[in-house]
Amino acid sequence: MAQQLSADQFLAVLKKAGVRVVEHGDWRTRNRNHKGPWGPVNGVMIHHTGPYATEAAMVELCRTGYTSLPGPLCHGVIDRTGTVHLVGYGRANHAGSGDGDVLEAVIAEKALPPDNEADTDGNPHFYGFECINTGGGQAWPQAQLDAMYKVSAALCQAHGWGARSVIGHKEWQPGKTDPAGISMDDFRTAVAKAINGGQPPNGTPPEDTPEYAPFPGADYFRPGRRSPLITAMGERLVAGGCGKYSEGPGPAWTDADRRSYAAWQRKLGYTGDDADGIPGPTSWAKLRVPTP
Template identity: 60%
Template sequence: MATPLTADALVAALRAEGVTVVEHPGWRTHNRDHIGPWGPVNGVIVHHTVSSGTEASVELCYNGYAALPGPLCHGVIAKDGTVHLVGNGRANHAGGGDPDVLAHVIAEDYGERPPAPRYHEGSAGAVDGNARFYGFECVNLGDGKDPWPAAQLDAIERASAAVCRAHGWTARSVIGHLEWSDWKVDPRGFTMPAMRTRIAARLGAAPVPPASSPPATPRHQPFPGAAFFAVGRNSPVITAMGRRLVAEGCSAYAVGPGPRWTEADRRSYAAWQRKLGYRGADADGIPGPVSWAALNVPYTA
């Protein structure tokens, strides 16, 4: 058993393990602690989102829905390997599960797999997993056909290892949702024994520190809100955004970019959203907080 990591400690652990982290606005105080306990913690549960598109999946996991308010996990692992932090504290991700599984996770004494679960949310004797586990939701349709890119699997390995290393746990402290509840099938598309083998190998060696101190992090423009990007808006922020879009190979500009929001800006930003993996209505060309954070628009006074 362990005391949950602070927000700063979690970010530091993930980055030390080589994880690319995006901090969703408000994640550090976003939790369900008023509903029940958070901690002591005993492990990590890996899920799939049954959704597509990074931005839509992150927003879903941050906000939740009427029957299950957010956060629905602590971090969302996108297909490009980026980990988007959406919650810090108790999250609605694990639900009720098997007390025998929990005992073996705490002891870290099982073989290839923990014992098959016999409990689920609402069943008599189920244990509250939301109090005991960190949760990572991985963007995937969960149909067994949606691919798991190498970058995403690497991020699952690294993020899980980061939490384990911070707490002094082994890879047996990482389980899939299907190993916790007899109602669940996630994650589908890779096996947890294979993932634990990867995590164990990573934990067998210390993270490699950078060769030299990294340069100071540049200041990036905070997300000004979707309503900012409207016809008639004139701002140096739009120029800075356009230059970043050009640098990312997402230009639909005939001339420019310039400070006034135009259709060329919208089409250029839509190209950026598609580059991030968004499709359909998720790639409408109107900036959202996740895609904006990924663009790293330089700060404009």
């Protein structure tokens, strides 16, 4: 079901999820529908707000926006007590341009490819929640995390979606980091448990264990190197449409790995010596190789 909920249905779904909801002004009709379509809706997107003076001021900013980006900037703001503040409904300026391949994966409920393009307007396609956090290492309170899981799960249930329909802004738009300090794979695991009637786990902590494998250094990638990390890298290159393998990928570093990685570098816009097929820290971070 991709037909978006009505505002009243949206409110009812959130209340049924057991979260505290506060309605702000004309939220039901506050939107950007005159600028483009609202729907079909295909998923839920989670953000962090960034630095804020007070929570009340941030809720109001998300409602009204600012000169270069008019509000609403989301549908709901989830504060640090777990209260959901409704500030708009309909098309909202929250997702922006992102990767169409990611949208296709969300619709198919498959593993997400790397977000390396900004070719698709996400504002029609996602319910958006801004979650109050500086994004600079600030801890996530348990009550806030629980509310984030619950609203995500409730909307998935209302549409018949699974947890793969929930993504972070950092998985949609290249260069974004929100929600910082949260592993979205762990987040989706919590949402899946909530969808299935289980209780969310004890929160999704800051990333004490990285969600993705850290860059091991350029010298790691040399003839004779064998590692599960190289297999994981190759699988991500294939998922990103850059695989140059006749068979594999496998654990041994080969010329096929190098050619595949060079294709990835070119896809990111690198040329010449910068697209030599040897991973660097920036291209590696964008590839999002899972820890094997």
